[in-house]
Amino acid sequence: MAERLRARFPDTIEARGEVTVLVDRDDLLDSLAWLRDDDELSFGFLSSLTATDWPGTDPRFWVVYDLRSIEHDHRARVKVGLAEGDAHVTSVTDMFPTANWHEREVFDFYGIVFDGHPDLTRILLPEGWEGHPLLKTEELGGVNTRYHGAFIPPVDTRTAT
Amino acid sequence: MRQETMIINMGPQHPSTHGVLRLLLELDGETVITCKPIIGYLHTGIEKNTEYRTWMQGVTYVTRADYLSPFFNELGYCLAVEKLLGVEAPPRAQVIRVLMNELNRISSHLVWLATAGLELGAVSVMLYGFREREILMDVFEEVTGLRMNHAYIRIGGVIMDVPDIGITKMRAFLDEMPSRIDDYERILNDNPIWLERNVGVGVLGADRALELGVTGPVLRAAGVPADLRKDMPYCGYETYDFDVITRTEGDAYARYRIRLDEMRESMKIIAQCLERLEDPGPVMIEDPKIAWPAKLSVGPDGIGNDPAYLHHIMEESMEALIHHFKMVTQGVQVPPGEVYQAVESPRGELGFYVVSNGEHRPYRVKIRDPSFVNLQATPDMVEGALIADAIAAIASIDPVMGGTDR
Numbered sequence: 180m181a182e183r184l185r186a187r188f189p190d191t192i193e194a195r196g197e198v199t200v201l202v203d204r205d206d207l208l209d210s211l212a213w214l215r216d217d218d219e220l221s222f223g224f225l226s227s228l229t230a231t232d233w234p235g236t237d238p239r240f241w242v243v244y245d246l247r248s249i250e251h252d253h254r255a256r257v258k259v260g261l262a263e264g265d266a267h268v269t270s271v272t273d274m275f276p277t278a279n280w281h282e283r284e285v286f287d288f289y290g291i292v293f294d295g296h297p298d299l300t301r302i303l304l305p306e307g308w309e310g311h312p313l314l315k316t317e318e319l320g321g322v323n324t325r326y327h328g329a330f331i332p333p334v335d336t337r338t339a340t
Numbered sequence: 341m342r343q344e345t346m347i348i349n350m351g352p353q354h355p356s357t358h359g360v361l362r363l364l365l366e367l368d369g370e371t372v373i374t375c376k377p378i379i380g381y382l383h384t385g386i387e388k389n390t391e392y393r394t395w396m397q398g399v400t401y402v403t404r405a406d407y408l409s410p411f412f413n414e415l416g417y418c419l420a421v422e423k424l425l426g427v428e429a430p431p432r433a434q435v436i437r438v439l440m441n442e443l444n445r446i447s448s449h450l451v452w453l454a455t456a457g458l459e460l461g462a463v464s465v466m467l468y469g470f471r472e473r474e475i476l477m478d479v480f481e482e483v484t485g486l487r488m489n490h491a492y493i494r495i496g497g498v499i500m501d502v503p504d505i506g507i508t509k510m511r512a513f514l515d516e517m518p519s520r521i522d523d524y525e526r527i528l529n530d531n532p533i534w535l536e537r538n539v540g541v542g543v544l545g546a547d548r549a550l551e552l553g554v555t556g557p558v559l560r561a562a563g564v565p566a567d568l569r570k571d572m573p574y575c576g577y578e579t580y581d582f583d584v585i586t587r588t589e590g591d592a593y594a595r596y597r598i599r600l601d602e603m604r605e606s607m608k609i610i611a612q613c614l615e616r617l618e619d620p621g622p623v624m625i626e627d628p629k630i631a632w633p634a635k636l637s638v639g640p641d642g643i644g645n646d647p648a649y650l651h652h653i654m655e656e657s658m659e660a661l662i663h664h665f666k667m668v669t670q671g672v673q674v675p676p677g678e679v680y681q682a683v684e685s686p687r688g689e690l691g692f693y694v695v696s697n698g699e700h701r702p703y704r705v706k707i708r709d710p711s712f713v714n715l716q717a718t719p720d721m722v723e724g725a726l727i728a729d730a731i732a733a734i735a736s737i738d739p740v741m742g743g744t745d746r
Contacts, residue, residue: 194677195423195424195426195677195679196423197678197679197680199678223550224550224553225553226553226680226682226689226691226708227680227691227693227706227708229693229704229706229708231695231703231704243678243693243706245680245691245693245708247689249550249564249566249571252571252572254572254680256678256680275551275553276551276552276553276716277551277552277553277554277713277716279716280712280713280715280716281713301380302379302380303379303380303383303745303746304380304383305380312385312388313387313388319385319388319389319391319392
């Protein structure tokens with residue numbers, strides 16, 4: 180499978196029995212369509228969609244698409260790098276309706292914008308929440324929850340008094 | 341005549357919404373025009389928290405996500421970390437993992453049966469479901485010391501071997517349970533009210549289910565034999581004899597029948613596990629740089645630290661104490677990389693995308709929870725139907741909000 184992928188994607192990585200394909204942001208939809216329509220690959224099922232944050236590196240964000248083939252029982256991962264200050268990528272909701280909530284979650288957690296998403300709003304955090312909590316620059320705790328003025332202090336100040 | 345629709349909020353505090361799910365419904369009389377599920381009320385930041393704890397402590401976080409299938413959360417996470425480490429748990433540990441997972445599948449399906457029954461007015465089914473689940477809770481307590489949030493499956497194996505009393509209770513359960521499932525079927529299979537409320541309700545076809553990423557019993561009820569235990573086996577599932585149950589109707593009734601049949605298949609697997617457990621062996625990997633150092637044992641007051649081990653580190657060996665301290669405070673070091681590992685939970689594909697940057701704690705743990713994804717199918721199932729059928733349709737998805745919101 181890796182050989183077949185490498186013919187289309189030179190940036191194919193094999194590690195720990197898993198295959199990862201790095202694609203350009205502008206090539207994302209074409210790449211996913213190709214992976215889905217190729218008879219030997221048939222990646223028609225989007226298992227998971229998430230992101231990772233690497234401050235201080237370029238690209239800062241990786242959006243990660245984990246694909247599964249129900250027909251052939253194999254997997255592949257597609258990754259798109261996004262630069263800081265330009266963190267937006269085409270939504271894949273038209274091709275994979277399941278991406279709808281996943282993309283909302285990534286927007287909620289990381290602030291990454293998915294162009295063309297039908298309803299890009301927060302999904303797990305309340306409306307009006309400030310910030311995107313899974314960014315590495317955000318502390319664990321220490322965020323004013325805006326709920327009746329409740330405040331959770333940062334972890335490093337939470338020792339016994 | 342003026343035609344107006346009404347918008348109502350069902351939930352988040354509603355007895356039939358399985359925890360804290362909120363549905364924004366637009367109604368025309370009793371007919372649902374549009375339905376928008378709103379989630380997040382149980383968000384606890386489990387994924388963020390794991391980034392601040394050691395790899396070992398991660399187990400105690402993920403087990404709390406989908407609280408009705410704790411062993412699946414633990415297994416998925418541990419398999420992912422083991423894949424990053426390039427190690428495998430010993431064979432006996434794999435058998436125990438399969439055993440506990442299948443027991444957990446039955447207990448989860450029993451809670452589903454009980455709550456789904458209650459929502460449709462079948463109170464006796466609720467009592468039966470929770471009664472039998474209690475037997476399994478008892479088994480879990482004998483084996484892990486806890487009824488839920490076990491942290492029993494650990495990186496490199498399981499925390500302790502299954503005690504004899506646990507095996508005895510499992511055998512008693514296997515003897516008793518088939519007749520109980522027969523009872524459920526006698527009560528429900530041809531029950532006119534049950535049929536009226538479930539047949540043709542919440543229909544979701546195979547193509548649409550796959551588009552929406554739906555997995556588990558809901559997908560198998562639409563005729564797709566997708567089951568990760570067969571398709572991409574882990575823990576040696578390929579060596580067990582069991583069937584993947586499918587039906588073609590794609591409605592709430594088909595999902596009910598599938599879950600009952602799956603309990604029978606799980607019992608087949610449990611019986612095979614018990615046979616394999618007759619050969620003794622280690623339950624934790626031997627590599628001291630990975631294995632959890634502390635030993636647990638069952639004492640008169642339950643499961644706790646093994647007195648002999650405590651004596652060893654406190655009285656006999658300074659090196660053992662240093663090693664214990666280092667492993668407990670820092671834990672394993674995981675080489676950089678990323679993996680995606682999925683297991684077949686009672687609700688479908690439970691995936692863990694885990695990233696390491698080579699430190700003593702995870703860089704990213706993403707839980708692909710099947711409840712989160714399957715709930716997206718709610719509008720497809722209930723729009724155009726009566727509001728009473730919406731209750732049955734949501735129940736048939738079997739969403740667990742702890743997993744959905746994480």
